[in-house]
Amino acid sequence: MANKEKFKRSWLVYSKTKNALYCTACKLFANSCPSALGKDGFINWKNASERLAEHDISPVHKHKECFIKWKTRLQQMKSCLGIDCDIERQIHSEKEKWRHILHVAMDAVMYLATNCLSFRGSKESQIDFTQHCLQLSRGNFLNLINLLAKYDPTLKCHLDHLKKGQTSYLSKTIQNEMIDLMAIKVRNNIINEIKEANYFTIMFDCTPDVSHTEQMSQVIRYLKRTESGYEIKESFIDFLEVDGKTGEYISQRILDKLQADDLDVEKCRGQSYDNGSNMAGIYKGVQSRILRMNELAVFVPCLHTH
Numbered sequence: 001m002a003n004k005e006k007f008k009r010s011w012l013v014y015s016k017t018k019n020a021l022y023c024t025a026c027k028l029f030a031n032s033c034p035s036a037l038g039k040d041g042f043i044n045w046k047n048a049s050e051r052l053a054e055h056d057i058s059p060v061h062k063h064k065e066c067f068i069k070w071k072t073r074l075q076q077m078k079s080c081l082g083i084d085c086d087i088e089r090q091i092h093s094e095k096e097k098w099r100h101i102l103h104v105a106m107d108a109v110m111y112l113a114t115n116c117l118s119f120r121g122s123k124e125s126q127i128d129f130t131q132h133c134l135q136l137s138r139g140n141f142l143n144l145i146n147l148l149a150k151y152d153p154t155l156k157c158h159l160d161h162l163k164k165g166q167t168s169y170l171s172k173t174i175q176n177e178m179i180d181l182m183a184i185k186v187r188n189n190i191i192n193e194i195k196e197a198n199y200f201t202i203m204f205d206c207t208p209d210v211s212h213t214e215q216m217s218q219v220i221r222y223l224k225r226t227e228s229g230y231e232i233k234e235s236f237i238d239f240l241e242v243d244g245k246t247g248e249y250i251s252q253r254i255l256d257k258l259q260a261d262d263l264d265v266e267k268c269r270g271q272s273y274d275n276g277s278n279m280a281g282i283y284k285g286v287q288s289r290i291l292r293m294n295e296l297a298v299f300v301p302c303l304h305t306h
């Protein structure tokens with residue numbers, strides 16, 4: 001300014017790609033601006049200082065009018081008036097809707113999982129959500145969602161407008177992803193409890209699953225400190241696929257798994273396997289191998305792990 005005081009021109013912007021200056025207010029609100037600042041960009045760098053000062057006060061440029069319009073609109077947007085704000089509100093409520101659906105779906109997954117209930121039905125892909133009756137073939141998850149929708153208008157509206165192939169947050173992919181995420185969380189909590197307990201007993205047991213793949217269940221027994229003392233816990237950790245039947249293979253698989261869980265075999269104070277199974281002979285080899293590594297990992301025979 002004339003008195004050498006400096007002030008910032010809030011309307012002035014510089015475009016890197018065009019290497020030009022613009023006036024935000026005039027660019028947005030002037031019908032036909034006599035200055036390049038409100039049109040294709042100002043590049044008259046030599047006289048920039050004078051021209052910019054002129055733009056600020058010149059009545060021909062109608063800058064002041066535009067400036068007031070610009071600031072008024074900003075104010076309106078802040079206080080949520082006008083069309084833009086309606087759109088903003090819509091985006092916000094859409095976001096809230098999806099967040100809500102996700103919450104309900106997660107609660108449903110958690111409910112079924114904690115109660116050991118199955119999820120899926122036989123005809124999940126042909127589901128018509130507009131039919132609000134329970135259908136056995138839909139399975140527990142979708143029937144539960146349907147039931148919840150009776151008391152949840154947002155969810156009901158979501159189901160009513162679902163079309164085939166559209167994102168629903170209710171597909172088997174989403175169900176599985178949620179189960180996996182929750183399993184990781186639960187498993188981590190258990191592993192942390194075991195680490196806090198310091199010592200533990202390992203229990204492994206092989207059984208073929210429905211598809212005749214040999215699976216080994218991993219259960220860990222440990223003491224959990226409680227307010228009144230200790231509690232003995234036996235926690236299931238994992239199913240391991242097994243494709244070998246030698247003592248060496250099985251013991252290596254067990255040791256690898258303990259390492260993957262960040263559990264130190266040195267802290268192991270007991271090992272037990274299902275002695276009645278056809279694996280009994282193999283387990284003999286396993287326990288002696290682990291005993292050789294840690295003589296305190298006492299073998300407890302005939303202890304059924306489930």
Ligand SMILES: [Zn+2]
Nearest residue numbers: 023025026063
């Ligand atoms: Zn202007």
